[in-house]
Amino acid sequence: MTEFRAAIRQALIDELTADPSVLVFGEDVAAAGGVFTVTKGLQEQFGSTRVFDTPISELAITGAAFGAAVTGSRPVIEIMFGDFMALAMDSLINQAAKWRWVSNGQTAVPLVVRTTVGAGARFGPVHCQIPGTWMQNIPGLKVVCPSNPADAYGMLRAAIRDDDPVVFMEHKRLYLDEGELTDAPVELGTARVVRRGGDVTIVSVMKGVGDALVAAEALATQDGIEAEVIDLRSFRPLDVATVVASVEATGRLLCVEEGARTGGWAAGLIGQVAADALGSLDDVAILCTPDHPVPFSPPLEDAALPGPEDIRAMVRERLGGA
């Protein structure tokens, strides 16, 4: 069994080993090994030309990653907290995401931005956001988010080998989760059905997938409802087809999002499912966070975040207590 954070470290080690053009840099990632110790030991192993600490300069870090990526390197940078992605977005949006297409295919832009996201750790309103939605509308970018160690490993390797820029979000409440790693390649942008069930489709990402599975077990054993659970794994590309296929069987769709309703991925996914398969939908619902920043105080934060019980309650409510 491997911890989620160790899976990420292993993916970095394997790609640093396999390809000498891979670089790893960011704030406090090297000597200290990262604030969540994800990158511990990499600098010792691969040297300070390939793994290094940077100044606190999100614009330069991300912009330099772009410049390095178009000149033969495969940089994997870390933006320490997802909230700080706002400082890095210009380079991602206006350069990295655009250059392959705008140059008419003259270059690839193989860079990865790792960033820690998500609430629940009492870090307050500016160390807990999930910036995936901020960049979900940008053609040329991939935005992915594993929910378990195996995917963390497989998706990060795929991201580093990808020729497009990839934002790789790591939910901080998953770092200590354990699981088995495999060498099975993961295609970025594909969702995965993690539990089969015929009564309702529950879609989530990252921490929400585990919550949905807990809810699904309770629904099965206590309410006689079989939920199909889908791990979206990616904000962009968005695997609408896998969700449509599930909904064609279940007719019911619940999206569980750690984020606000307006502008969230949940509403957008439902909209695309509706555009493709309206006739299959008997009911759709969104379980999300309230329309205010994530609070610091534990009772406030706990109440704001959807958990297994909220999921179960919403499914029961939506299925008319079935």
Added chain:
Amino acid sequence: MTEFRAAIRQALIDELTADPSVLVFGEDVAAAGGVFTVTKGLQEQFGSTRVFDTPISELAITGAAFGAAVTGSRPVIEIMFGDFMALAMDSLINQAAKWRWVSNGQTAVPLVVRTTVGAGARFGPVHCQIPGTWMQNIPGLKVVCPSNPADAYGMLRAAIRDDDPVVFMEHKRLYLDEGELTDAPVELGTARVVRRGGDVTIVSVMKGVGDALVAAEALATQDGIEAEVIDLRSFRPLDVATVVASVEATGRLLCVEEGARTGGWAAGLIGQVAADALGSLDDVAILCTPDHPVPFSPPLEDAALPGPEDIRAMVRERLGGA
């Protein structure tokens, strides 16, 4: 009749006159009057303490607007092109949008960010994006976008008087449009039904609203289809209720977005309508731009942007040639 850009100037003049705490600043807005001459003459009229040119420093401009807003000023800043909002977002997302709530109501954050958005002017891939979706998921922010001079005037005045930060997007292909101004206040976050019709609901924003109206006339006179046209006017708050009310009558919903499908407002709006009123929906569709950056070359750009004919064709297709 007043031009769209003159309507914006008039709103600025009226608010600068009404309230001495209003400030206007940004790159080239003062002496030169802005790259689209929207702010021409303001510095002469109100002096260089209230209307001034800044360095090319999007972070400082936006951050300073926040600091000014929490200490008694009502700054109206300009980020010259919407694409550059990526450089300004940290301050908006992590400070301006949060401070009223996070301070537990100790302060208001009355600032407005004006920015020019939209394609069609052959400005190429990094001077044409619509950054509204980048910030649509941020509680505490308002993101609005007028489609005509009257709304430009009314909504900008409302934005300046609003106690929350407002991103005010101006579509560059509307600047020369003409219309009558009124003093009727506009409530930010409300959509407006701009044409009545019972067969299909078409929702768009900014330039798309005019296109939808042109399409609706053609549909009415040539295809016998009566389209209801809704100007959403705001990405956040999102007026789902007005769209639901329309769809309850028409049963059909087409959203026309100048932007990519995944992560766009169109899919998100449909998702929220579905969550609130699935039973009323007989058909939904999205007309958007292809999943790549906006091209420079005229034939490529023209083909990428949805226009009245595309809207009409899609309505006819979706209504089975009715």
Added chain:
Amino acid sequence: MNTAGGAGESGVGADEMLAMLEQMTFIRRFEEEVQASFQRGEVPGTTHLCIGHEAIPVGLAAALGPDDVIATTYRGHGHVLARGADPAAVAAELTGRAMGLNGGRGGSMNLTDFAHGIIGSFGIIGGSMAAATGAGLSFRGTGRVAVATFGDGCANHGYFFECLNFAAVFRLPVLFICEHNLYGEYTPWEQVTAGADIAARARVFGIDATLVDGMDVRAVHRHAAAAVARLRTGEGPVFLECRTYRFVGHSRSDPATYRPPGELEEWQRRDPLIVARDALHDAGVPESVTGEAEGTARERVRQAFATALASPFPEPAVTR
């Protein structure tokens, strides 16, 4: 108030100096209690203590007037307390209580108290500089002053340079205080900061910038007072690089193993509390008097945390 027997070349009288010692001692004990509370699980999340930095908030606060404002960072507890925020409300915010400065919404990294001129503590590096720069815009011509505090790590950030240039161009009444403690998180500053000292980076914008002994409250106070006087006349921003050291890790349970051996001890010899106490003794104030600061501080801290911990959590009211 300034009785005979000034505390040395600072121009600060013994009474004032004693008050500053008391405040520094109070902040020190407060921060220690934050750490203890964190270890007991009463302070959730994380903490960033200003232990070792106390001369800066205290020397600065003594130079400000009630209408001046400050924007600080996640390491700003000391500034919030020195400006006069209710210690119980600070403790209550750190422990997530309804009576907290921010009603429990912000926590340690977002302490905000407009009533005491604290327009915010900012968790994003550079945010404090931008906020103060903007406040400076509001204050032009009023005589009011806006202060930003930030660390050495901030000196490599776009915010830092853009704000300094912006404030210089518009001659804004902003006092920029760099609390240079040699590290940004776990990274030594020289490793990521090109060139010489940080003050030079401000000087390149024509900003009056001075290196200050951040372990000596008299020095901080003297320079801050001079800066504030100058700022009130509208002469444009001032920059102080206060050299200091944090005696504890960056946050939470950071053991600070990145420090070279002996470095901590060397700086601890210049502990701002010791420097101030020695100065008072040199000026003839007896140990019986300086010793009182300790007891007062402990009692105030005890009361603040007792009040906070006895107070209720906020009630969630969720609508999704």
Added chain:
Amino acid sequence: MNTAGGAGESGVGADEMLAMLEQMTFIRRFEEEVQASFQRGEVPGTTHLCIGHEAIPVGLAAALGPDDVIATTYRGHGHVLARGADPAAVAAELTGRAMGLNGGRGGSMNLTDFAHGIIGSFGIIGGSMAAATGAGLSFRGTGRVAVATFGDGCANHGYFFECLNFAAVFRLPVLFICEHNLYGEYTPWEQVTAGADIAARARVFGIDATLVDGMDVRAVHRHAAAAVARLRTGEGPVFLECRTYRFVGHSRSDPATYRPPGELEEWQRRDPLIVARDALHDAGVPESVTGEAEGTARERVRQAFATALASPFPEPAVTR
């Protein structure tokens, strides 16, 4: 190639100097044709011409090797041409043709030609600095050099400072070339730029930074060549502030009314084409020889635009 009769103190021989004059003349005529084509509606959107700046791209390009790369701006046509991009493909990109450098996708602000070491022209201020900084990371230890060009307006941007610090900290082989033309769009640089010259802003990071006469191709070439030699040894970034002037408006039909009277005329007396021609004449090259540059340039420009305009637009293939 370097025959007798060097062109003065520059160390540049007359042949090389003549070649540089030809290239500068070619860029000048090319840009004039861009403007004419814009006015005829053949170049859509907007344009940003480098008329007046020509000594910089030409002097620089002569100092670079084929493996070096450059990241420039929307005002970078000259650099793209000087590096050897096919002029017809440049004209075709500006006119939105399929055979354009970017297949018509980018237009004038995004000219990109990896085959000639042009990793991009960047429409976002600061983007070129970041791209070159990153290229410098790839080039560490290889002897290759990455160049960024940018304007005086960029010197107030977060990108500028963060990239300079970043490049200095890691001693990256990056040549930073500020094309200082006194204006950012319509705003005079002194009005928004605090402190003294821009080179000083680089020096504060310990970067070797020099003020260069950007109207004299010999000076640009000399400094660029010295910088490149130094960069190849891995000694860390170099910064050149090239003072220049754009003889035309910022973009499109900007009448440039913000200029003080006489300023344009004063700079035009130091037109880089005239400076180069005079130097050649002083070195004994006859007018009959220098005069040839003109005809050659016009013919190359004519051919480039004729080819471009005769070529097809790209075919849209839209899937929504």
